[in-house]
Amino acid sequence: MTERGFEATLSIGDATVTAKDIELLRAIDRTGSLSAAAASLGRSYAHLQRRVVELESEIGSLTTRQRGGADGGGTALTDRAHQLCARFDRLHAELTGVTTVDESVFHGTVTVRSGQIGTVETDIGPIRALVPETERTPVRVGVRSDAVVLDTPDGAANENETSRRNSYDGKVSSVDTQDGIVRIGVSINGHELRALLTAESCTRLDLAVGDPVCASFKATAARAVTDRSTADNR
Amino acid sequence: MTERGFEATLSIGDATVTAKDIELLRAIDRTGSLSAAAASLGRSYAHLQRRVVELESEIGSLTTRQRGGADGGGTALTDRAHQLCARFDRLHAELTGVTTVDESVFHGTVTVRSGQIGTVETDIGPIRALVPETERTPVRVGVRSDAVVLDTPDGAANENETSRRNSYDGKVSSVDTQDGIVRIGVSINGHELRALLTAESCTRLDLAVGDPVCASFKATAARAVTDRSTADNR
DNA sequence: CACCGATGTATCTATGCGGACACAACGTCG
DNA sequence: CGACGTTGTGTCCGCATAGATACATCGGTG
Numbered sequence: 192m193t194e195r196g197f198e199a200t201l202s203i204g205d206a207t208v209t210a211k212d213i214e215l216l217r218a219i220d221r222t223g224s225l226s227a228a229a230a231s232l233g234r235s236y237a238h239l240q241r242r243v244v245e246l247e248s249e250i251g252s253l254t255t256r257q258r259g260g261a262d263g264g265g266t267a268l269t270d271r272a273h274q275l276c277a278r279f280d281r282l283h284a285e286l287t288g289v290t291t292v293d294e295s296v297f298h299g300t301v302t303v304r305s306g307q308i309g310t311v312e313t314d315i316g317p318i319r320a321l322v323p324e325t326e327r328t329p330v331r332v333g334v335r336s337d338a339v340v341l342d343t344p345d346g347a348a349n350e351n352e353t354s355r356r357n358s359y360d361g362k363v364s365s366v367d368t369q370d371g372i373v374r375i376g377v378s379i380n381g382h383e384l385r386a387l388l389t390a391e392s393c394t395r396l397d398l399a400v401g402d403p404v405c406a407s408f409k410a411t412a413a414r415a416v417t418d419r420s421t422a423d424n425r
Numbered sequence: 426m427t428e429r430g431f432e433a434t435l436s437i438g439d440a441t442v443t444a445k446d447i448e449l450l451r452a453i454d455r456t457g458s459l460s461a462a463a464a465s466l467g468r469s470y471a472h473l474q475r476r477v478v479e480l481e482s483e484i485g486s487l488t489t490r491q492r493g494g495a496d497g498g499g500t501a502l503t504d505r506a507h508q509l510c511a512r513f514d515r516l517h518a519e520l521t522g523v524t525t526v527d528e529s530v531f532h533g534t535v536t537v538r539s540g541q542i543g544t545v546e547t548d549i550g551p552i553r554a555l556v557p558e559t560e561r562t563p564v565r566v567g568v569r570s571d572a573v574v575l576d577t578p579d580g581a582a583n584e585n586e587t588s589r590r591n592s593y594d595g596k597v598s599s600v601d602t603q604d605g606i607v608r609i610g611v612s613i614n615g616h617e618l619r620a621l622l623t624a625e626s627c628t629r630l631d632l633a634v635g636d637p638v639c640a641s642f643k644a645t646a647a648r649a650v651t652d653r654s655t656a657d658n659r
Numbered sequence: 660c661a662c663c664g665a666t667g668t669a670t671c672t673a674t675g676c677g678g679a680c681a682c683a684a685c686g687t688c689g
Numbered sequence: 690c691g692a693c694g695t696t697g698t699g700t701c702c703g704c705a706t707a708g709a710t711a712c713a714t715c716g717g718t719g
Contacts, residue, residue, distance in 0.1 A: 193509075195516050196434040196441070203427045226695065235678045240697070256696065259686025263694025275427075276653065281530065281567050282429050284650045285523045288555075289516075292645075296515065306605020308623045319623065321522075321606075333515050337645040338572055341588040354575040354626040371540020372555075372645065387645040389542045389553065392588040411526075411571040411606065411621040416518045419510065460665065469708045474667070490666065493716025497664025 195290040199283045201275065206249030213279045215239060216272050219254065224265040292337045293374075295384045298418060300328045308410055315379040319356040320413035330415040338412035339386035341375065341396060342405045358407040359384070363400050366393070377406045429524040433517050435509065440483030447513045449473060450506050453488065458499040526571045527608075529618045532652060534562045542644055549613040553590040554647035564649040572646035573620035575609065576639045577630060592641040593618070597634050600627070611640045 201208040218228035225243065229236040243266075247253050253272040258264035268276075299313035301322055309322035311332050320332050344360060364383060365376035373393040375386045384406055388398075398404065435442040452462035459477065463470040477500075481487050487506040492498035502510075533547035535556055543556035545566050554566050578594060598617060599610035607627040609620045618640050622632075632638065 192437070193512065194436040195512075196436050197516075197520055198432040198434070200430040200432070201427055202430050207430070224695065235680095236696090237679080237698085238677055241677095244697090257686090258684075258694085258696040260695080261687050261693095263687085264685075264696060265694095266696080273653070277565070278427065278429075280650045280653070281528065281565065282431075282524070284648045285528065285567060285569065286431055286520060288648055289519045289523055294515065294519065306624070308605040308625070319625075331511070331515065333519060335519065337643060340574070340643060343587075353577075354620070354622045354630060356623055356626055371542045386588070387643075388588045389590055389644045390540070391542070391553075392590055392644070396588060409571060409574060409621075410623045410626070414518045414522055416514045419507070419514070458665065470666090471668085471709080472707055475707095478667090491716090492664085492666035492714070494665080495663095495717050497717090498666060498715075499664095500666080 197286050197290060199279065199286050201279055201282065203250040206246065208246070208250075208275065208279065210279075210283075212242065212246060213276055215242060216253065216268060216276055219243075219266050220268045220273075220276075223267065225256070228266075288337065289335070292335055292387060293385055294336060295334045295339075297332045297334075297382065299330060299332060301326075301330055301415070309415065311415055314382045315359055315384070318413055319410035320415045321411055322415040326415050326417045329418040331418045332413050332415045334384065334408055334413045336374070336385040336387040339377075339384060339406055339408045341377070341386055341388065341392075341398070342407065343396060344403050344405050354409065355407045356410040357413065358405060360403065360405055363398055363402045363404055366398060366400055368393070377404060379406065431520050431524060433513065433520055435513055435516065437484040440480065442480070442484075442509065442513065444513075444517075446476065446480060447510055449476060450487065450502060450510055453477075453500050454502045454507075454510075457501065459490070462500075522571065523569070526569055526621060527619055528570060529568045529573075531566045531568075531616065533564060533566060535560075535564055535649070543649065545649055548616045549593055549618065552647055553644035554649045555645055556649040560649050560651045563652040565652045566647050566649045568618065568642055568647045570608070570619040570621040573611075573618060573640055573642045575611070575620055575622065575626075575630060575632070576641065578637050578639050588643065589641045590644040591647065592639060594637065594639055597632055597636045597638055600632060600634055602627070611638060613640065 218231050222228045222231050225239055226236050229239045243254060252269050254266050254268055256266045297313040297315060299311040301309045302312055303310040307321055311318045311320055311330060318332050359379045361377040361379035363375060364378040367374040368390055371390050373388045373390055375388055377384045377386060452465050456462045456465050459473055460470050463473045477488060486503050488500050488502055490500045531547035531549060533545040535543045535545055537544040541555055545552045545554055545564060552566050593613045595611040595613035597609060598612040601608040602624055605624050607622045607624055609622055611618045611620060
């Protein structure tokens with residue numbers, strides 16, 4: 192089976208901070224010295240020291256290093272370094288979300304465009320989606336399952352009162368609960384749209400296979416990519 | 426300024442396909458031969474050929490290579506290779522979404538947990554969010570702006586009829602239109618939640634600075650990360 | 660049957676990354 | 690003032706990546 196992965200990076204100017212660098216900073220924070228961090232990571236001191244100097248020359252102070260003294264000295268992280276780690280963690284978490292959550296794909300052609308937003312005619316009907324300028328018809332539209340909202344058919348909000356631009360009526364085709372999270376398949380015009388719900392929401396809506404539901408998602412959560420292939424995917 | 430980036434990968438078994446490999450396959454598809462692809466990419470033929478063989482030995486047939494013949498032979502991609510490219514494109518598009526879209530962050534502590542879902546007490550109130558087992562209080566909760574739905578205060582759907590678990594009343598604090606897409610800042614209890622809307626939705630809801638709105642998002646679209654830092658971020 | 664243009668394959672080399680190691684510098688403490 | 694545990698620096702080596710080159714192979718075509 193094919194698995195989606197990534198490597199996160201943070202760029203500051205022309206410097207690029209990778210997961211390795213963050214790991215390095217964390218080790219320094221944990222141990223209080225470069226040499227102990229090197230030992231803890233099983234890497235050479237020389238390399239760590241050089242990398243720290245290189246990073247600091249590119250993106251400014253990250254550590255306060257001190258040599259000599261009662262304890263022989265040591266290295267501590269600056270606030271800037273802590274912030275960097277925090278930012279990296281958030282990015283990593285978000286990207287992990289993307290690779291974890293599954294996605295529904297619909298083929299179609301772009302009919303209307305205004306700026307970055309376009310309307311794509313698909314098998315389940317028109318989808319308002321984010322269509323970058325560079326993408327060309329035919330396209331595939333991807334919808335993240337964690338962006339799909341389910342409502343009871345009659346409970347769907349008035350179109351003039353919400354910012355959700357895509358709404359489709361369908362039937363629940365599959366329910367798969369796991370660890371407080373429920374994956375739901377919604378069959379719309381013979382095609383499946385997948386949604387991710389909390390178990391609580393699922394019981395609250397009282398969803399079961401065969402029930403009618405209204406699935407909706409924001410245009411900004413749907414993304415179109417040019418469809419280069421002739422064959423189907425997955 | 427610091428920019429978020431990534432490198433996408435697809436793993437099949439123990440093989441990992443990178444952007445470079447996809448570029449390679451695309452060049453083969455475009456030119457019809459390994460040697461022409463190598464020239465087109467400005468890389469050595471030997472390396473390309475080796476990489477193709479390596480990839481195929483790990484993940485199965487990707488090309489039909491033929492030598493001899495009127496044209497001397499050539500190389501074409503199999504459907505499997507096309508599918509691989511398509512999958513990669515989708516992943517790339519989604520990840521790009523993450524790094525492009527901005528995110529609101531709230532600090533808080535986890536109070537209730539059931540499976541992967543937890544309740545985080547924050548400055549804007551309780552947030553139901555995805556809290557991986559490994560994450561510990563205190564946490565920071567990140568909410569992608571493209572997952573935030575805005576409604577008119579009175580138009581918000583009945584809580585029993587929707588799968589959105591987080592809903593907050595606030596006031597529009599900023600509106601920034603660009604290229605058919607509107608970034609909106611919503612002030613909730615003195616803290617800002619950012620939302621991404623289509624220009625159309627924005628005019629439909631008739632949003633302007635100072636207007637009251639109801640902002641909501643799904644629990645599965647909010648992610649918590651342990652808050653290691655003492656300092657604030659960004 | 661030689662030619663051509665492509666694919667296979669082997670070998671050599673340049674480059675960069677990172678570990679290993681040696682040694683200097685530093686500042687407090689006994 | 691010497692010991693100690695750090696940081697700072699330079700040099701060497703092993704390894705992996707990838708270009709350069711050379712040569713064999715294949716199969717139509719003139």
